[in-house]
Amino acid sequence: MxxxxxxxxxxxxxxxxxxxxxxxEENERKWQDETIYYIMVDRFNNGDIKNDFNVNAKNPESYQGGDFQGIIDKLDYLKDMGFTTLMLTPIFNNEENGYHGYWINDFYNTEDHFGSLKTFKRLIKEAHNRDMKIILEFPSNNIGPNHPWLKDSKKRDWLRGSMEHKGIGENTKENEFSNLPEINKKNPEVQKYLIDVAKWWIAETDIDGFQLNLTQNEPEIFWGEFSKEVYESKDDFYLIAGTVPSDLNADKYEKMGMKSLINDSFSNELRSAFSKPDQSFENLFVNQNQSELSEKSPYLMGKYMDNPHTPRFTSGAVKNNQHPGPRWKLALTYLYTTPGVPIVYYGSEIALNGEEEPNNRKIMDFRTDKELIDFITKLGELRQQLPSLSKxxxxxxxxxxxxxxxxxxxxxxxxxxxxxxxxxxxxxxxxxxxxxxxxxxxxxxxxxxxxxxxxxxxxxxxxxxxxxxxxxxxxxxxxxPLILSLTAVYTAFIVFIIALRKRAKKKRS
Structure with missing residues (x-):
């Protein structure tokens, strides 16, 4: 003791x-030095009740009030934990109950439940004032089932397959994407539209990056042109491939202009290795080595414990009859101290629980125990101060x-x-x-x-x-020398207190 x-x-x-x-000693912060906090906008923090129309906090498949102002209000909270970049789920105008942002209705407007474009610009400005960056998830694969393109005969070639409204049913994992109209990115007009949208958001709001959910059969030439145009719009812009198809390798992503990708297989191994005690690290290290061999810059690989489409890591620990706190601390230590960019899903700092969608998207609770928050804060501090942990x-x-x-x-x-x-x-x-x-x-x-x-x-x-x-x-x-200095300071302080007491006693006498 x-x-x-x-x-x-x-x-x-x-x-x-x-x-x-x-x-x-380097003044310029590189992308490999970032630590990312991933926010589902609707579920993070309600900062403006004026946009709370059709909100039902008791229904996990409905809007629950999170908005841009709520994120602004918590920027200092996030910065204090050591996060340098925020990655947001799609913010574009969505259809009814599209709280998650994937049922796009208008690429050129913000979702009314989240706030105005003016408020979003203020979010970007406030983040930049704190030396924080903002990445937007940019869904380019699908539109909502009632999008105006479906009623425009001139847009028939803009979509793949039938233009008939199929309906999306309940807002669940099985239906969230399966029945949505698919954008035809092989169409030159569509390619120009998506590039124009991306450049407009950069010019209009000064965002710092896009997360792109790429799928199989993606036209690589288009993404090469997309990335070229985007990088010309802003220096040090960041494109990260969010969904990695099994048939694509890092070389193809590089040709498409992606600066980074999120390695789902590595994250799956990470979740498995720390879900309970007494498990081997072998598969985790093998996957780590494969990631480094397959990517020219493993330091830019995005890695996570949770995301909007996975069960919460906490739920796995609970299923294994484990206390989530120690599980999270071990996993986060590995996440922060190995090559790659840590991506922490909102609520991880309070070990938020939840299994399949939408239960993995519960509203954030800021009135909770700070032990895990303090641990993440310490990891973030060390990662920023020790370049060996990022480079x-x-x-x-x-x-x-x-x-x-x-x-x-x-x-x-x-x-x-x-x-x-x-x-x-x-x-x-x-x-x-x-x-x-x-x-x-x-x-x-x-x-x-x-x-x-x-x-x-x-x-x-x-x-x-x-x-x-x-x-x-x-x-x-x-x-x-330091001990002697401290001793002198403490001694002087004690002498001062004694003198004050004697003086007070003398006055009373």
């Missing part, structure tokens, strides 16, 4: 010096049936992450050569652990279901 107290004391005073020494090479040093150790290296900075997904404490021994030399020490940045080599070996003893992120530094003893 005393040893732990001393370690935490030293961490409290010395960690700012360790971190500042390793801060990224560094990755080497797995140890893995067994339930624990893993890996290091990231960028220039002279070395970070080491230890994750124990076991239901019991474990001991891990690594050589000094593997970790960077015998005259070093590993200083823990989450719990304040300190590991020094003994006989040229580093020994880690992580508790069950615990993780730690270490930074490798040269051995240090006690910082005597």
């Amino acid at each position: 005393i040893k732990k107290f001393i370690s935490l004391f030293l961490i409290t005073f010395f960690m700012p010096h360790w971190i500042s020494a390793e801060a990224n 560094g090479t990755m080497e797995v040093l140890y893995k067994d049936d339930s624990a893993a150790v890996y290091k990231r290296v960028y220039n002279d900075e070395v970070t080491v992450t230890v994750i124990n997904n076991s239901s019991q404490s474990t001991a891990i021994t690594l050589s000094a050569e593997e970790l960077g030399g015998k005259d070093k020490e590993l200083r823990g940045l989450l719990a304040g652990d300190l590991v020094r080599p003994k006989d040229n070996k580093y020994i880690f003893v992580p508790d069950r279901e615990e993780s730690e992120i270490y930074i490798l530094k040269g051995k240090t003893g006690l910082n005597i």
Whole structure:
């Protein structure tokens, strides 16, 4: 207990010096440095009750009040957690009950339930004032079942298949996309329209990126032209492929102009590996290596635990009779410390529960326990301060049936992450050569652990279901000048208090 107290004391005073020494000296933030928060607009926060028409908070298949003003009101909350980019579900004008944004009625207008174009522009401005970026999900595959194009004979070639209204039934996963009219992106007029829409939103609102849900049989030449036009509209614009067809590889995405893609298979392995204790990391690391080999820039790979179309990660933990908190902490540690861009779905910071759609889209609750929020905040802080966590090479040093150790290296900075997904404490021994030399020490940045080599070996003893992120530094003893300075300050303070008490006592006499 005393040893732990001393370690935490030293961490409290010395960690700012360790971190500042390793801060990224580059002023320009790259996309691989981003940490993304994914928001379903209707379910995040209700900031303007004036647009709450036909809202039914008791019906998960109806609008529930979230809007642009609600996001503006929570920008500081999100920035404080370390998020640098917000990715929003589609905001275009939708048909009745299209709360999710996928039943497009008008590409050139915002959804009335979310607020006006003027309010959306203010959201962009307020985000940029906080050095945050905004990515819009841009649905280019389908339109709503009552879209005006269906009644325009001149638009018959703009759609694939029949132009008859099929009806969409209930707002569920099975019907959300299955009966929607499909846009014919092989039509040159359609291609021009979609490019014009994209460029209009960039020019009009100054957004920073689009997430594009690509499907099979996509015309690669069109996406090449789309990306060319978009990138000419704004410097450092970001195109991320949101749905990855199994028959497309990274080279094809690069030819289509995509700067990044969201690796669904990796995220599935991530969810599986941390859904309960005592599971091997083998498949997760194999998938990680395959992703790095198949992409020229693995640091730009988007990876997530949840998204609007998956059951909540919390629901998997609950099914396995696990407390969600430890499960989330281990999974988020891996998400934030391995190559790629972390994408955190709204509500993850409170372990929001929910299985299939629409139950995975519950309204956000801001009155909740802050333990997981504080943990995410710490991870976000470390990821921004330590460039090795976003740019560094990755080497797995140890893995067994339930624990893993890996290091990231960028220039002279070395970070080491230890994750124990076991239901019991474990001991891990690594050589000094593997970790960077015998005259070093590993200083823990989450719990304040300190590991020094003994006989040229580093020994880690992580508790069950615990993780730690270490930074490798040269051995240090006690910082005597700092301790003396602090002692002098505390002594002066105590003397001052005593003097005040004596003076007050003398006055009373």
